[in-house]
Amino acid sequence: MATLGAGGMGxxxxxxxxxxxxxxxxxxxxxxxxxxxxxxxxxxREAQILASLNHPHIAAIYGLEEHRGVLFLVMELVEGPTLSDRIAQGPIPLDDSLFSAQQIAQALEAAHEKNIVHRDLKPANVKFTTEGKVKLLDFGLAKALEGEAAESNLSSSPTISHAHTQAGTVLGTAAYMSPEQAKGKETDKRGDIWAFGAVLYEMLTAKQAFGGETVTEMLAGVVRGEPDWSALPNETPAIVRRLLRRCLEKDVKQRLRDIGDARLEIEEALANPASGGLVALSAVPTAQPLGADFCSGRCWQAWLRWLELACGAPGATPSRMQ
Known part of the structure; x- marks a missing residue:
């Protein structure tokens, strides 16, 4: 046997x-x-549920075996690099990022429909097949491993961080935890939606949305900080920027509620890259300050015609707008 990797889950x-x-x-x-x-x-029990997932973008579990008292999972072998490997080479082009995010969203959607939450979505748990398709790993295992001891380096490889609080146990990887996870509160599929936003941000920027040199700094950023939105590429469509903000909304009640909605917005961005609603924010003119030089000449005429039309003034028609 050849070693493929090690972490908090074994x-x-x-x-x-x-x-x-x-x-x-x-x-x-x-x-x-x-x-x-x-x-x-x-x-x-969790392994049995995961075995019921049959999706092209989720690595399959073939069996749960025990040999001489040692428990192990038999899983689909996914050849190819992880998303972490790809990000280490620099920002991933917009189209490639959106195609990958679309597949991740499809996998999450299939799991959420069966009430299965990943709880540890991060670039290291996303792999690319030799055909370039996305496969999600370790689906739902974080829940089954709740209570495991923490690893020392939570910035990249660990799966479980552990901190006992009155509310419960902190579970996940620090840089991709939702605020409610970081506070040790109960989490649901909206925790996956937060992590999805963090992963998409990282694909586009090659930077963690909530980085830091220590776990404390990362968790502080998750709970109180904001990503560096200016790091997004200038060509990032407005719909994608808006999606990222909705996924990374700290108030869970205001966060995007369904990963299927994220999938639809990404598909819209891919299908209509030149539509008006997808113009990158950098290409949208900034608002002019109100003042003496705010508008003059034909600009004032256009505003007056628009006001006439809006107020139902006689004879005001769109054809008269200049």
Whole structure:
């Protein structure tokens, strides 16, 4: 077996399924599972639910096995780089970012329809196949692993950060946590929507929406800070900028409620890149300050004609507008 990676959810190895003649990924779970019967049972239930997901953009779970007391998952092996690898090379072009975000949204939508929440969406959990298609990994496993010990470096690789509060347990990866997760409050699919916005922002800018040198700085940014919106490429459509702000709304009640709505807006941006509603904000003229030089000549005539039309003045028709 060849090691593929390691993190808060265990170690992953490449292996050969000799019975079915295919390459697979084996995820060996932390030893604490074998010592906690309740947690182990909860994980088995979660794995059964995840196995019911059948979607082209979600890495499949083939089985939950145990060998000599060691528990491991048999999963689809996804060849290709992670989204983290792609971002490390610099900002991803707008069209490529939107195509990838569209597929991520499709995967989240399919899971949310079955009441499955990812809880740990981040670039490291998104892979590209050799055909360039997106595959989401570790779907829903964060929920099953609730209560796991924290890793020391939460800025990139860890899956579980742990902080006991009166409200509960902080679960997720610091840079992509929603404010409610960071506060240890109950979370739902809107936590995934927040993480989706953070991932899309990072694809476009190659910067974390809420970065920092320490976990404390990251969480402070999530709870009180704002992304650097000026870092978005100038050609970013207005509809995409608006979507990012709605996904990264700190008030969960004001946040975008359904990832399907995000998918629709991204599809609109892809289908109508030249439509008026998709003009990049940098291309929209800024408002002029009111004052003596605000408007003159033909501009005043146009405003007067518009007022006549709006007020229903006799003889005012659009054809008279200059």
């Amino acid at each position: 170690e992953v190895y490449r292996a050969r399924d000799t019975r079915l003649g295919r390459e697979v990924a084996l995820k060996f779970l932390p030893n604490l599972f074998a010592q906690d019967a309740q947690r182990l049972q909860r994980f088995k």
